[in-house]
Amino acid sequence: MGLMGRFTTIVKAKASKALDRAEDPRETLDYSYEKQLEMLQKVRRGVADVATSKKRLELQAAKLEQSVEKLDGQARQALQQGREDLARTALERKKSVQLQLQSIDEQRAQLQAEQDKLVIAEQRLTAKVEAFRTRKETIKAQYTAAEAQTKIGEAVTGVSEEMADVGLAIERAENKTETLRARAGAIDELIESGALTDLTDGRDSIDRELEQLSVASGVDAELEKLKAEVGPGSQSSNQIGSGEEKS
Amino acid sequence: MIVRILGEGQYRLDDAAFATVSAIDDRVQEAADAGDAERFDRELRELVAEITRLGTPLAAEEFEGSDAIVPGAGTTLEEARALLTSEGLIPG
Numbered sequence: 561m562g563l564m565g566r567f568t569t570i571v572k573a574k575a576s577k578a579l580d581r582a583e584d585p586r587e588t589l590d591y592s593y594e595k596q597l598e599m600l601q602k603v604r605r606g607v608a609d610v611a612t613s614k615k616r617l618e619l620q621a622a623k624l625e626q627s628v629e630k631l632d633g634q635a636r637q638a639l640q641q642g643r644e645d646l647a648r649t650a651l652e653r654k655k656s657v658q659l660q661l662q663s664i665d666e667q668r669a670q671l672q673a674e675q676d677k678l679v680i681a682e683q684r685l686t687a688k689v690e691a692f693r694t695r696k697e698t699i700k701a702q703y704t705a706a707e708a709q710t711k712i713g714e715a716v717t718g719v720s721e722e723m724a725d726v727g728l729a730i731e732r733a734e735n736k737t738e739t740l741r742a743r744a745g746a747i748d749e750l751i752e753s754g755a756l757t758d759l760t761d762g763r764d765s766i767d768r769e770l771e772q773l774s775v776a777s778g779v780d781a782e783l784e785k786l787k788a789e790v791g792p793g794s795q796s797s798n799q800i801g802s803g804e805e806k807s
Numbered sequence: 808m809i810v811r812i813l814g815e816g817q818y819r820l821d822d823a824a825f826a827t828v829s830a831i832d833d834r835v836q837e838a839a840d841a842g843d844a845e846r847f848d849r850e851l852r853e854l855v856a857e858i859t860r861l862g863t864p865l866a867a868e869e870f871e872g873s874d875a876i877v878p879g880a881g882t883t884l885e886e887a888r889a890l891l892t893s894e895g896l897i898p899g
Contacts, residue, residue, distance in 0.1 A: 562832040563839060563851075564810075566891055568876040571813070677814055684816055687867035695870065718870025725813050728890065 575717070575724040585712045589696045592716045596689045599723050603682045606730045610675040613737045614668060616744055621664045624657050631657065634766045641773045650766050660747060667740050674733040681729045688722050809865065810858050811873040813882075818862030825875075828857050832877070839884060847884040855880040 631654035638646035695715050699708060808825040811817045820828065831854045838847040854877060865871060878887050 562829065562836045563887070564829070564832040564835075564854075564875045564877050567813070567878060568873065570891055571811075571876045572872070681814060684867070691866075691868040692870070695868075714872075715870040717872040721811060721872055721876075725811065729814050732886070 571721065571724050571728075574727070575720040585708050586700055588716060589699065589712055592719060593689070593692060593696055596685070596692060596719060596723060599726055600682070600685055600689060603678060603685060603726055603730055606733050607675060607678045607682060610671055610678060610733055610737055613741055613744070614671045614675065617664050617668045617671070617740070620744060620747055621661060621668070624661050624664070628654055628657050628661070631766075634770060637770050638766070638773075641770070641777070643769070643773065646766060646769055653766075663743075664747070667743065670736060671740060674736050677729055678733050681726045685722060685726050688719055692719050808874045809871050810862060811876045812855055812858055812879055813876065814879040815855070815859070817865040817869075817871065817873055818858050819865060820858065820862040824857075824861035827861065828854065828875075831857055839887065842884070844884040847887070848881075851878065851882060851887075852880045 631650045635647040635650035635654070638644070638650060692715060699711050699715070808820050808822070809817055810820055810825070810828065831850060835847060835850040835854055838850050858877065878890065882890075
């Protein structure tokens, strides 16, 4: 059996499984239609779920972009202060954040592809369900027990297969979203733990060191300024000193 | 013959076209049996491309069960295997 044969068997089995044949064939039509509407809801929810997951990735990416910029600034500042070691640390962190960003981009693209597929599935199913509704009313209007069975059988079989198909697309998207959600959670943890950069209080160890450096150089500068100011008076202080010596 | 491409809808094929498609299907199965993911991808893409090229898409108003069903292009060997062993295809 070829691949086609295997898929045909399995999808058909799934499609017929979804079918509960009612006593009155007309009830089968209504039942199937209800199921179709449920499936439409499901596929729409699927689209929304994927969009939510994508949004989360986008928010993460924005956060990480910010920390790339920040780390870049820190590296620059550290070099200006002559602290190559500190600049290196900042650049190392930047590199690892960039790697995370890259993986987020790939995940986002995957989700986008799933979303596109679901949207197409939704459109196709919507058209099919609408056509089914029309067919259903026609069959009911012209109902004669003899032909009804066949007509109903055809319509229901045709639409059940479509539902099995859409069901597959939803399942696939759900699996993908779940996997990516777990990965997104891991990145959130990384961001929160400060392993990438401490965004929680907006400061990290590089910040603190740079701050100390700028405090130190600020103090130096002020000291120089003070010295310059106090300089002319140094003689008078000597005088006081010498005065004290005299007493 | 009516062939459904999962995720892409149904196509009507005449006998000659279906024979062509079946021949490609055999190659897809060979690739799957050999566990050759790359070849599987290539053959499956060709299979799907031939179905859409040789077939006529069914309208939404046509309610026909398919004679054959194939996975969509881009389905990996791993995914195809998972699909074939999956239970409860229709969630809920």
